Amino acid sequence: MKSKMNLVFVALLVLMIIMSGCGGTSQESGKASDSSSQNVAGKETGGDEDEFVIGLSGALTGGSSALGQPQLHAVQLAIEEINNSGGINGAKIRLISEDDQANPTKGVTIAQKFVTKDNVDAFIGPTNSSVALAMAPVFEKAQVPAIMAIPTNDDVTKGKKWIFQIDATSKTQAEFFASYVAKKKMKVGIIHDTTSWGEANKKFAIEELKKLGIEPVAVESLTVGKNDYTPQLLNLKKAGAEILVAGLLGPEAAVVSKNAKQINYTVPIVGPNALAQSSLIELGKKDVEGMVFTSIVDPEKPEFKKFQESFNKKFGYIPETDWAPLGYDAVYILKKAFEVAGHDKEKIREALENLNNYVGVSGKAGSTISFKPDDHTGLKADAVGFLTVKNGRFVKYSEK
Amino acid sequence: MDFFIPLFISGITFGCIYILIALAFNIVFSSSNVINFAMGEMVMVGAIISSILYAEERLPFIFTMLFTMIIVALLGIIEYFVAVRPLRRKNATLISIVIATLGYSIVLKMLVALGIGKEERSAISPLGDNPITIGGYNILPQSILVVGLTIIILLLTWFVFNKTMLGLSIRATAFHMDGAKLMGINVEWIIALCFGVGGGIAALAGLLLAPFSYASPWIGLTYGIFGFAATIIGGLGNWVGSIVGGLALGFLEAFATGYIGSEWGEGIALIVMLLILFIRPSGLFGSQEVQEAGEN
Numbered sequence: 001m002k003s004k005m006n007l008v009f010v011a012l013l014v015l016m017i018i019m020s021g022c023g024g025t026s027q028e029s030g031k032a033s034d035s036s037s038q039n040v041a042g043k044e045t046g047g048d049e050d051e052f053v054i055g056l057s058g059a060l061t062g063g064s065s066a067l068g069q070p071q072l073h074a075v076q077l078a079i080e081e082i083n084n085s086g087g088i089n090g091a092k093i094r095l096i097s098e099d100d101q102a103n104p105t106k107g108v109t110i111a112q113k114f115v116t117k118d119n120v121d122a123f124i125g126p127t128n129s130s131v132a133l134a135m136a137p138v139f140e141k142a143q144v145p146a147i148m149a150i151p152t153n154d155d156v157t158k159g160k161k162w163i164f165q166i167d168a169t170s171k172t173q174a175e176f177f178a179s180y181v182a183k184k185k186m187k188v189g190i191i192h193d194t195t196s197w198g199e200a201n202k203k204f205a206i207e208e209l210k211k212l213g214i215e216p217v218a219v220e221s222l223t224v225g226k227n228d229y230t231p232q233l234l235n236l237k238k239a240g241a242e243i244l245v246a247g248l249l250g251p252e253a254a255v256v257s258k259n260a261k262q263i264n265y266t267v268p269i270v271g272p273n274a275l276a277q278s279s280l281i282e283l284g285k286k287d288v289e290g291m292v293f294t295s296i297v298d299p300e301k302p303e304f305k306k307f308q309e310s311f312n313k314k315f316g317y318i319p320e321t322d323w324a325p326l327g328y329d330a331v332y333i334l335k336k337a338f339e340v341a342g343h344d345k346e347k348i349r350e351a352l353e354n355l356n357n358y359v360g361v362s363g364k365a366g367s368t369i370s371f372k373p374d375d376h377t378g379l380k381a382d383a384v385g386f387l388t389v390k391n392g393r394f395v396k397y398s399e400k
Numbered sequence: 401m402d403f404f405i406p407l408f409i410s411g412i413t414f415g416c417i418y419i420l421i422a423l424a425f426n427i428v429f430s431s432s433n434v435i436n437f438a439m440g441e442m443v444m445v446g447a448i449i450s451s452i453l454y455a456e457e458r459l460p461f462i463f464t465m466l467f468t469m470i471i472v473a474l475l476g477i478i479e480y481f482v483a484v485r486p487l488r489r490k491n492a493t494l495i496s497i498v499i500a501t502l503g504y505s506i507v508l509k510m511l512v513a514l515g516i517g518k519e520e521r522s523a524i525s526p527l528g529d530n531p532i533t534i535g536g537y538n539i540l541p542q543s544i545l546v547v548g549l550t551i552i553i554l555l556l557t558w559f560v561f562n563k564t565m566l567g568l569s570i571r572a573t574a575f576h577m578d579g580a581k582l583m584g585i586n587v588e589w590i591i592a593l594c595f596g597v598g599g600g601i602a603a604l605a606g607l608l609l610a611p612f613s614y615a616s617p618w619i620g621l622t623y624g625i626f627g628f629a630a631t632i633i634g635g636l637g638n639w640v641g642s643i644v645g646g647l648a649l650g651f652l653e654a655f656a657t658g659y660i661g662s663e664w665g666e667g668i669a670l671i672v673m674l675l676i677l678f679i680r681p682s683g684l685f686g687s688q689e690v691q692e693a694g695e696n
Binding site for chain 2: 061062065066194220221222223225226227228230231232234235238251254255258262263264278279282283285
């Protein structure tokens with residue numbers, strides 16, 4: 001009896017695995033799940049041919065897939081471009097991508113697979129700070145260079161030899177929008193989600209505002225994925241907040257704007273770049289018009305425009321926000337390092353540390369990406385600007 | 401009052417959503433003693449299908465509602481035959497069956513995510529987005545729809561379960577399965593039907609809550625947990641309990657967030673659930689028999 005029951009469970013499990021596999025390939029984003037099979041094929045024929053292997057992990061499913069998918073696409077695009085134009089001194093780059101679902105535990109497993117089984121030359125990803133913090137020690141220990149392009153938590157690279165960040169960190173971004181808020185001379189309220197990322201945003205927002213002599217009149221938190229944040233907004237309204245700093249992701253920011261309108265509470269909302277997800281506009285529609293957020297893309301930068309074009313040609317949609325450019329730059333930064341260092345990981349690391357004034361597609365026009373031995377964060381305050389929502393599009397924000 | 405009334409509206413709206421989910425849990429439980437943990441995902445599927453049909457395809461609302469409920473009801477019936485019945489026939493423990501429903505919920509979630517799409521979909525209310533002003537307070541028409549439909553569903557299920565032959569068969573099955581079999585009731589189909597009705601009502605909850613924010617494959621878990629908490633507060637297998645439990649949870653959440661602090665809202669709601677369980681393990685309205693049945 002019992003063994004039969006076990007059989008049912010096993011069957012159920014197998015069914016689930018098959019179904020998730022099938023679903024993946026029938027989808028436009030199927031390349032993500034395909035890669036593992038390509039990988040096996042590559043392993044068999046590889047060996048006699050020199051190739052560079054990049055491991056990528058990101059939230060390809062789940063709430064953060066709005067960040068993970070564009071990054072994956074951008075990385076695929078960059079690798080295709082490099083391979084088509086002669087590769088790295090003739091050697092091609094091969095990508096192995098994995099879905100960590102924004103789950104730190106999954107992230108650690110994937111990192112371990114990359115450094116032991118796949119023996120990757122370098123790593124790009126993940127999309128979420130909590131996952132990045134969990135993965136970093138694995139790469140440190142295995143001594144594999146890792147570019148964590150999207151995560152903004154300031155602790156990701158702190159004291160690390162092998163980890164590099166590209167996006168402007170939470171602190172840098174908070175500094176930037178705090179000065180914007182300070183200029184407005186309004187009473188400030190903070191609303192943030194309860195993820196570690198949201199909490200970090202709250203912390204830095206409070207710290208940076210304090211430096212400018214501003215004390216928020218109310219701080220409210222919310223749980224991701226709930227449908228109604230009216231109570232939180234009522235509290236902010238009662239406290240008299242005239243401008244809101246939002247440590248939120250796109251969908252929640254859309255709901256917050258909607259709820260605010262329902263209680264006749266129309267205040268400007270500013271926040272970090274994570275607000276700028278396509279879902280913000282799709283869900284918030286008119287209610288999110290005029291929202292302001294930091295961003296490391298510059299819609300008028302020629303490099304960025306060119307990138308958008310080739311991206312659109314390959315994938316059929318235009319990346320307007322930060323996630324795709326960061327992945328794209330990560331590949332080209334690795335290319336530079338591979339070219340001088342080959343497969344020697346220590347030399348790749350050194351080459352990355354000496355990256356100087358690299359002009360990427362991310363960052364405000366005129367800004368560059370540099371790493372130093374004691375500073376592994378890429379984009380600095382000069383790379384940050386503001387985006388806003390206008391007529392349902394993300395556009396450059398200009399002060400009137 | 402400027403503070404109290406909007407909180408009250410938020411509380412009663414989501415209280416009604418929790419009532420529907422708790423009712424769905426109870427219908428399945430009362431016929432089969434199974435706690436169907438796929439309920440949260442049924443809510444999610446309801447939200448997604450309805451937003452595709454109504455917001456994207458612009459089909460009539462009544463059609464959307466019926467079609468969504470029927471599709472998810474079928475998913476519930478399939479769940480019974482795929483995940484529950486085979487285990488029952490093997491005399492599996494209730495725990496194993498409950499775990500199997502959890503497995504089914506993961507399958508549902510992944511199928512929707514991979515087959516339909518992972519992105520958040522916006523949903524629209526059939527009554528529009530412009531708040532109605534009553535006595536100086538803004539009320540979303542959707543809130544009124546939620547309360548209205550919840551009352552209709554409660555009356556309808558009460559009628560079916562207490563005044564019809566079908567209801568009698570269901571209650572007989574719940575009361576004594578073997579006895580019901582001897583009376584010529586097709587117990588298998590009665591239970592399958594209850595899984596279906598539970599799914600349909602959960603789908604309605606999903607359809608109703610999506611316009612407040614959005615539908616995505618990841619919203620199921622929260623509503624599964626809160627719906628289950630409402631069921632537990634009211635007492636498993638008790639319908640009056642669903643109403644009290646759902647409203648209690650909705651109000652607790654809204655008022656705790658408003659008056660105590662947002663970081664406390666959900667915590668307090670769930671702490672109250674624990675306290676009730678400590679004092680009355682069978683819930684506010686639960687009977688001792690239910691508790692014993694659950695232990696078998």
